[in-house]
Amino acid sequence: MDWTEKYRPTTLSEVRGNNKARDKLEEWAETWDGHRDAVIVHGSPGVGKTSAAHALAGDMGWPVMELNASDSRGADVIERIAGEASKSGTLTGGEAGRRLVILDEADNFHGNADYGGSAEVTRVVKDANQPIVLVANEFYDMSQSLRNSCETIEFRDVSKRSIVPVLRDICRREDVEFEEEALEKIAEDTSGDLRSAVNDLQAVAEEAERLTVEDVVTGQRDTTEGIFDFLDALIKEEDAEGALRASYDVDENPDEMLNWIEDNVPKDYAGGELADAYEFLANADRWLGRVRATQDYSYWRYATDNMTAGVAASRREPKGGWTRYGPPSYWSKLGRTKGTRNTRDAIAERIAEREGTSVATARREILPFLSAMTHHCKNRDLTVRMAAVYELDEKEVSFVTGSGKDTNKVESIVEEAEELRTEETVEHSGSAFFDAGDGAENANDGDEPDATDSSGDDGQETLAAAGSTDDATTAESEPDTDDAEPDDDQSGLSDFM
Ligand SMILES: Nc1ncnc2c1ncn2[C@@H]1O[C@H](COP(=O)(O)OP(=O)(O)OP(=O)(O)O)[C@@H](O)[C@H]1O
Structure with missing residues (x-):
């Protein structure tokens, strides 16, 4: 049997590592009669969101009705369940007829036409006569109106300190002998994802007599x-x-x-x-x-x-x-750890603000594109301009480009971007990032910025040109050409790609 199932928390007190969120959730349920709001529980995969919702229902004595975004039953089912006035019931605990509706994958309803769009989901959630928990990985993938009409509780990545005791406990119950360091290694490697930690533990424990760090390392290899x-x-x-x-x-x-x-x-x-x-x-x-x-x-x-x-x-x-x-690389890095997700979202928010898109669009459609275009900072000039326009720091430049954050290359790019910004050469609206080419060179030459040559068309050409080159995808060996002088005499962005 799958240990994550076997050791799924059955009461809230067994949900580890998110005490604040857990208490907030409990309070939300206990006061639900007064406010009647739905709650969004969001956070990375495997941190116990769904488990917490079920455990809560158990603690409150509420039967659970669970739906997810890929369910074809659609919004009318939620409506029927949640919209139904409390009928007579002989349920123990809780109000008669009360039940907890758990909407899993709540960040994914737009992918299912059966739900009639996010406005419909929002309406149903708002009018519901039953407590609803919406579970989501990506808070900002939900519509703003939905977000605004619910309470919000964030589940953080589970710290190593909280993961190890869970693993230890499972080992004892499974009669598995272990080295403490082996558990620590597992906890470290799964960075905050308790489900993965339990899965890894089971995988290794099934192969070994006594769990050692060696086993953990070999297992991964x-x-x-x-x-x-x-x-x-x-x-x-x-x-x-x-x-x-x-x-x-x-x-x-x-x-x-x-x-x-x-x-x-x-x-x-x-x-x-x-x-x-x-x-x-x-x-x-x-x-x-x-x-x-x-x-x-x-x-x-x-x-x-x-x-x-x-x-x-x-x-x-x-x-x-x-x-x-x-x-x-890029895609898998997305959302894998809390740290990278925070970085990603911070960048996406700035892009969204500047380009007038939603954060989700910035993240899904603009960021990967920027990432491909500035891969390993090969197109240095473009990278500088990007850093300038979106005010990226070292960590962020490193995230987008895939270059090491402490390298001279990245540091110098950020410095130059700052200079560029102070000279206000990129203070135009719209696609300044793609237009600022001459500005960047002027900055290096110490010239005055030339505001007259920012025409939207350049951006178009640039993007088309970028699409037609395949360098970005065939980069097998990565000679770091970072000592190329910034004042290379290039004229069009496509030359840099
Ligand atoms: N905080 C926790 N305390 C105890 N066990 C946990 C916790 N988080 C995860 N687990 C373990 O991981 C399993 C999966 O957790 P759960 O499905 O609740 O995570 P989730 O955050 O809802 O993830 P997802 O978003 O992928 O559904 C649980 O059955 C349990 O074994």
């Missing part, structure tokens, strides 16, 4: 080694069928596997075969979307077929040699 062998088989060695078979040995779910393939296949494929491979990856992604929407996991096999057999069959030239495959 085994899974990553598996994926590297698989990438070799897929990209270089096997035919369609062989690639599919090789994937059976990989201990990653299809979503993760897609990330790995997507990031590594351009290191060996090029031109038409790369385009074909991406076509298959796009197909795989669609199937994964269908799985998310329907919870029908039998579609996983179509996703896997596409990303393995499809990608292998796209190969037109034999591949050889050794390639430095690496873990998926």
Whole structure:
């Protein structure tokens, strides 16, 4: 049996590491009759949000009605459940007929037409006659009106200090002998995600007599080694069928596997075969979307077929040699830890404010684009302008570009961006980031900024040009050309890409 299920907290007092949030949730429930607001519980995956909601229901004696965004029953069901006036009931505890509605994946309702759009969800939530807990990973993916009409409780990543005792407790109950450091290592590696920590513990404990740090480390190595062998088989060695078979040995779910393939296949494929491979990856992604929407996991096999057999069959030239495959970069980094998520959101908020988009759009559609264009700060000038316009600090530049935060390169970029800002060369509205090219050079030359040449068209051209170059995706070896002088005599942004 899955330990995360077996040891799911049944009462709020067993929910660890988020005492404040837990108390707030309890208070919300106890005072619900007075305020009748719904509550949004948000935070990273695996920190106990859903468990807390269920535990709360248990403590209050409220039966649970659970729905999620991919549920096809839609808003009318919530309406029926939550809108129903309290009927007579012989339930113990709580009010008669009271029940707790748990809306999981509340940040994802826009993906399901059955709910009739977020306005409809907001209306139902507002008018509900029953307490509703909305559970979400991404607070800002919910509409503002929905956010404003609910109370909000944030669940933080669970600290290592709180994770270790949970693991220790499970070990004792499972009769597993352990080294304290092994538990600490697991807690450290799962950075705040208690579910992953419990999963990792189970995986290692099933293999070892006595849990040691060594076991934990080897366990991790085994899974990553598996994926590297698989990438070799897929990209270089096997035919369609062989690639599919090789994937059976990989201990990653299809979503993760897609990330790995997507990031590594351009290191060996090029031109038409790369385009074909991406076509298959796009197909795989669609199937994964269908799985998310329907919870029908039998579609996983179509996703896997596409990303393995499809990608292998796209190969037109034999591949050889050794390639430095690496873990998926930008996309996988997104949202993995609290720290990176905070950084990401801080940047997205500034982009949103400046460009007049929502934070979610900035994060999903603008940030990845900026990231591709300024990959490893190769286009230094563009990176400086980006840092200037969005007022990025070292950590943020490092997040967007993927370059180390303490490198001279990043430090000097931030310095230069500051100079640029003081000279107010980027103080124009609109697409200043894309237009400020001459401004940047002027800044280096110590000239006055030339405000007259910011025409919106440049931005367009630049973006088109950026799209047509494939350097950003084929960057296999990364010679750091950071000592290139900033006053290189480049004229158009496309030259930098
Ligand atoms: N704070 C916690 N205290 C005790 N156990 C926890 C806690 N957080 C997570 N767990 C363990 O992880 C499992 C999954 O937690 P849960 O599903 O509640 O997380 P979640 O935050 O709702 O994640 P998701 O957003 O992915 O649904 C639980 O069954 C439990 O075993």
